[in-house]
Amino acid sequence: MEKSVIVKNVSKKYKMYAKNSEKILDLISPKGYGKSFYALNDISFEANKGDVIGIIGVNGSGKSTLSNIIAGIIPPTSGTVEIHGEAALIAIQSGLKKELTGRENIELKCLMLGFDKKQIVELTPLIIEFADIGDFIDQPVKTYSSGMRSRLGFAISIHIDPDILVIDEALSVGDQTFADKCLEKMNEFKEKGKTIFFISHSISQMKKFCEKALWIQYGHVEHYGSMAEVMPQYEKFIKAYKKMTKEEKKAFQKKIRKSRMSKA
């Protein structure tokens, strides 16, 4: 099997400043200053071409940070990410300019992603057709409904034809028919042998679509394997967590948080 993504010992540290003065001290002092929080702590895994991997985990466990790192939007603090091919992130926050029309946003977004003039001319009609928002394509994006916005964002990202696709909760907006259309398109990607990372809180969608699961628990990999293997354990954990009393939950979270903090 050909590898497409190799993540090795990746950590992402965020500095937590109590005051602005600490921020300045941190900038000036060579060793750094202040407490830091590990959003990700020593994550390692590999993905093959054609893998469809669901990333699961409770809120605040570092799923979005990981997907941003895979897509190359934020740099890891330490460790290496090896990507074979182009990676693209599809998120709800699609970064459209609201004063410009849909059509202009398509060109702008493509420019930002490094396409040349000819490619953009070829892609534009395909994107417009997929987004299927009718005459609104020539209206400013600020007049769009949130559904239309995400449809356009999704249509653009999906047509830039990346080798590695990271989908962060993007399907939770938009109606059923559009979600089906996207799933269809993603199946197409799957057949082409592209790697897909899929983040969703919908367990049923996850089970239907993904073959593998990567369970991120509080910044580290709890489990990585086939969906059939990992998902029952995850569901068991969720159940157990729900059963805890309020005090137990609090104590548990406190413990977790402490383990993710470090000095400097």
Place this chain on the structure above:
Amino acid sequence: MKSAWKVIREQFKSLYLIRRLSLYELKSENTNNYLGMAWVVINPLIQIAIYWLVFGKILGRSNDIPVDNGVEVPYITWLISGIIVWFFVQPSIIQGSKSIYSRIRFIAKMNFPMSAIPSYVILEKFYQHLMITGIVIVILQFTEFKISIYMIQLPYFMFAALAFLFSVSLITSTFSTIVRDVHQVLISLMRMMFYLTPFLWEPARLADAGLPDFVQKILLLNPMYYLVQGYRSTLLGASWYGIDHIGYTLYFWGFVLVMLLFGSFVHLKFRDHFVDYL
């Protein structure tokens, strides 16, 4: 040196990108107004009218003002031929400084040629500058200062202004992203510079006010001084400013070069971590 080279190469590689993005910038800034692009011209004209009223009429500047090479011009002519530099430099510096942190979310890709961001923001201001300069040239045709051979210096001074703005913006955009206060400092600084550069009053006034000679020497350190006097000499056909003041020209380019070297260095040093500073 190496980093400056890298940044310059990046500019040439992303030339098409910079051009398209600057056009969109221009568009998105003006589509909300009914008068659209006309505001680009209306705003400066209103300001010129006010300055002329206050400084030209009320504060009584009826005498002619020396430009360079012994050429003297009426106040209003002197005012409009120089203040267009301010209308270009001021918004470019302010917008250039916040260019990166206000757009980085939208860019969302680390391998984007980050140094192209200040460039396209400045280029957008440059379009407006071209329009205003064009209008001022037209106005000047109705005075005794018509188009002359000296006008061929204009592209040179425009290039000088662009080079200056780009080098400065590389530095300010980096530091404003890391520490947002830098942007606020810059705003106050620019407000000060408006009065410390000969936009509204001519340098000869310093002597009239009884200030010692070295004050004017200090003001000359400001590269905007070079630009504004260069523009005036060009538009009013007074002198070959860049050649007549060759020492000053060398100082100006030395200043730009140092800024460019330092700016490229800090830009490249921090740019991978710009997202972390949001």
